[in-house]
Amino acid sequence: MKCRVASKNDQQYFVDNYLKHYGDVQELAEKYAIACIEVHRSLMFYNDHETIGAITWSIKEGISSGLVEIFQMFIHSEKNRGKGYGSLMLKYCVEDIENYYKKLNYPLRRAFIVIDQENLAGRNVYRKHGFNLLVEVKNHLKTGHKSFVYSKDYF
Numbered sequence: 001m002k003c004r005v006a007s008k009n010d011q012q013y014f015v016d017n018y019l020k021h022y023g024d025v026q027e028l029a030e031k032y033a034i035a036c037i038e039v040h041r042s043l044m045f046y047n048d049h050e051t052i053g054a055i056t057w058s059i060k061e062g063i064s065s066g067l068v069e070i071f072q073m074f075i076h077s078e079k080n081r082g083k084g085y086g087s088l089m090l091k092y093c094v095e096d097i098e099n100y101y102k103k104l105n106y107p108l109r110r111a112f113i114v115i116d117q118e119n120l121a122g123r124n125v126y127r128k129h130g131f132n133l134l135v136e137v138k139n140h141l142k143t144g145h146k147s148f149v150y151s152k153d154y155f
Contacts, residue, residue, distance in 0.1 A: 001046070001052060001088055002047065003043055003044070003092045004044055004046075005041065005043060006036065006042035006043065006044045006056075008037060011030075011034070011037060013033075013044070013076075014029075014037065014042070015029045015032070016029075017054070017074055018033065021074070036054075040071075041100070042055070042056040042057075043055050043056075043092060043093055050076070050077070052076060052085050053073070053076050053089060054072070054074060055072065055074075055092075055093045056072045057070045057093060058071060063101075063104065064106060065109070066101070066107050066108050066154070067109060068112070069111075069113065069114075070093060070112070070113040071114075073089060073093075073113075086121065086122070086125045087125050087128060087129070094111065094129060094152070097111055107155075109153070109154055109155050110151050111131075111151065111152045112134065112150065112152075113126060113149070113151075114137070114148070115148050115149075115150060116141070116145075116147055117148065129152070130152050131150040132152075134149045134150060134151040135148070136149075
């Protein structure tokens with residue numbers, strides 16, 4: 001599996017991902033794609049034949065806060081799930097975050113992600129890579145539903 005920073009050539013991937021997972025409003029999907037590529041930092045994962053997936057992270061509250069949110073990680077095709085790609089993607093992402101902060105000479109304090117209660121595989125991948133449950137959020141996406149905030153602390 002290879003990794004690279006997303007470029008404008010990947011915009012349709014993010015548009016399609018938005019439309020599949022978040023809603024069918026084309027204008028919002030296009031803005032989401034632009035944000036993933038131009039505002040946030042997205043990493044694309046692929047092999048010789050196909051795109052495997054992407055992961056996106058964002059600086060929160062300015063770089064000096066040391067806070068980073070990983071806000072999406074998707075494996076594109078069902079056939080690529082359960083093969084360890086998610087774990088590799090997160091490993092590359094954490095390394096990218098750490099190297100980015102080191103290069104700019106700012107302290108990294110915490111990387112976090114909000115994960116849906118039903119995403120047990122995702123929760124396990126984050127725990128495997130040193131993320132710990134920070135808080136449970138009730139009624140987050142809908143009434144009676146829970147999400148979990150996992151964080152990796154550097155302080």
